[in-house]
Amino acid sequence: xxxxxxxxxxxxxxxxxxxxxxxxxxxxxxxxxxxxxxxxxxxxxxxxxxxxxxxxxxxxxxxxxxxxxxxxxxxxxxxxxxxxxxxxxxxxxxxxxxxxxxxxxxxxxxxxxxxxxxxxxxxxxxxxxxxxxxxxxxxxxxx
Amino acid sequence: xxxxxxxxxxxxxxxxxxxxxxxxxxxxxxxxxxxxxxxxxxxxxxxxxxxxxxxxxxxxxxxxxxxxxxxxxxxxxxxxxxxxxxxxxxxxxxxxxxxxxxxxxxxxxxxxxxxxxxxxxxxxxxxxxxxxxxxxxxxxxxx
DNA sequence: CTCTTCGGTTTCAGATCGCAACCATACCTC
DNA sequence: GAGGTATGGTTGCGATCTGAAACCGAAGAG
Numbered sequence: 001x002x003x004x005x006x007x008x009x010x011x012x013x014x015x016x017x018x019x020x021x022x023x024x025x026x027x028x029x030x031x032x033x034x035x036x037x038x039x040x041x042x043x044x045x046x047x048x049x050x051x052x053x054x055x056x057x058x059x060x061x062x063x064x065x066x067x068x069x070x071x072x073x074x075x076x077x078x079x080x081x082x083x084x085x086x087x088x089x090x091x092x093x094x095x096x097x098x099x100x101x102x103x104x105x106x107x108x109x110x111x112x113x114x115x116x117x118x119x120x121x122x123x124x125x126x127x128x129x130x131x132x133x134x135x136x137x138x139x140x141x142x143x
Numbered sequence: 144x145x146x147x148x149x150x151x152x153x154x155x156x157x158x159x160x161x162x163x164x165x166x167x168x169x170x171x172x173x174x175x176x177x178x179x180x181x182x183x184x185x186x187x188x189x190x191x192x193x194x195x196x197x198x199x200x201x202x203x204x205x206x207x208x209x210x211x212x213x214x215x216x217x218x219x220x221x222x223x224x225x226x227x228x229x230x231x232x233x234x235x236x237x238x239x240x241x242x243x244x245x246x247x248x249x250x251x252x253x254x255x256x257x258x259x260x261x262x263x264x265x266x267x268x269x270x271x272x273x274x275x276x277x278x279x280x281x282x283x284x285x286x
Numbered sequence: 287c288t289c290t291t292c293g294g295t296t297t298c299a300g301a302t303c304g305c306a307a308c309c310a311t312a313c314c315t316c
Numbered sequence: 317g318a319g320g321t322a323t324g325g326t327t328g329c330g331a332t333c334t335g336a337a338a339c340c341g342a343a344g345a346g
Contacts, residue, residue, distance in 0.1 A: 004186075007249055007251050008167075008239075009235070009236045009250055010166065011167055013235040013236070013238050013243060014166055020334090024148070030276040031280075035293085036294070037291085043148070044147070044148070045335090047294070047335095048294085048295070049334065050294090051295075070343085070344090073293075081241075083276060085238060086275065087237070087264050087265065088234040088235055089153055090234075091231040092152070092156040092157065093156070094230070095231055096152025096153060096159075100156060101152065101155070106150055106283070106285055106286035107151070107284055109282060110281055111280060112268035114268075116269035117269065118267070118274060119269060120230075123233045123261060124261070125255035125256065126262060133221075133226060133232075136256070136261060137174075137253070137254060138174055138253055139253075139258070142249055143247050143248050163303090179323070179325070180322085180323060189303070189304045190306095190325070192302090194325060194326075215313095216311095
């Protein structure tokens with residue numbers, strides 16, 4: 001892999017999962033999808049592309065491909081790194097809910113185990129206060 | 144625009160900003176980029192693609208194109224919706240720092256106004272407790 | 287043993303991308 | 317204000333990526 005911008009973690013993440021389908025595959029994996037067919041039906045993705053994405057996500061450590069319950073028929077599951085994309089998916093979901101739907105338009109939303117809406121994910125500073133982009137900055141960390 | 148998955152906010156967000164370059168443009172806008180040349184130099188993106196992305200991000204309400212200080216020479220700035228992508232960019236950045244770099248590899252990181260590292264963005268439930276993907280679920284909201 | 291489902295791979299046309307060249311308008315210097 | 321340079325794009329073109337559909341072998345199901 002050669003990175004778009006080798007020192008920027010945002011760019012590396014986009015290189016790894018930032019295409020049109022990968023994050024939707026991860027979303028569905030978080031929602032219980034396991035088999036090739038699960039992913040294909042839920043996303044509507046073309047089979048060849050799905051095949052390619054499952055392979056790449058596996059190579060990249062986001063998914064693991066294991067033998068299914070019957071030994072054959074593989075299942076794909078999130079690795080710890082894949083499960084850690086939860087914050088990314090939640091951030092995308094919440095932004096979409098706020099800015100990509102007209103008022104009153106049907107959509108899905110995320111709730112906790114008791115069915116209560118998940119509160120907005122807000123970046124905070126080291127003291128715990130809300131952190132707008134303007135009060136943060138990017139610094140270099142030597143290797 | 145026709146949506147990949149009209150009811151899913153994750154999918155809509157990916158449709159709007161989920162290509163290879165848009166989020167890097169947004170990242171750079173958050174870091175002070177304003178002019179066409181700023182974005183081109185920082186991202187290294189091809190000019191025609193940058194031109195297209197700036198136009199689409201503007202159409203989609205993420206950027207506004209204003210006249211520059213001298214009247215001519217346009218500048219691109221984040222709209223409130225664009226600035227609200229901060230949580231998404233932070234989530235991508237933090238995942239990348241955790242999973243896309245070898246130990247000791249040089250990278251950039253985000254710090255607050257006092258130079259302290261920004262703590263990890265963690266989804267929480269309605270009570271404020273850390274929420275793993277497995278204890279959340281997606282529910283439908285009628286229009 | 288046949289029928290259907292599942293998990294892919296192959297093929298091919300069309301869309302997208304990146305590079306390089308080109309162009310018009312600022313802006314800067316004298 | 318003339319000449320040179322930087323800026324903000326657009327155009328052309330070959331290379332890459334994508335999606336729809338067809339195809340294929342292996343696994344269940346009856």
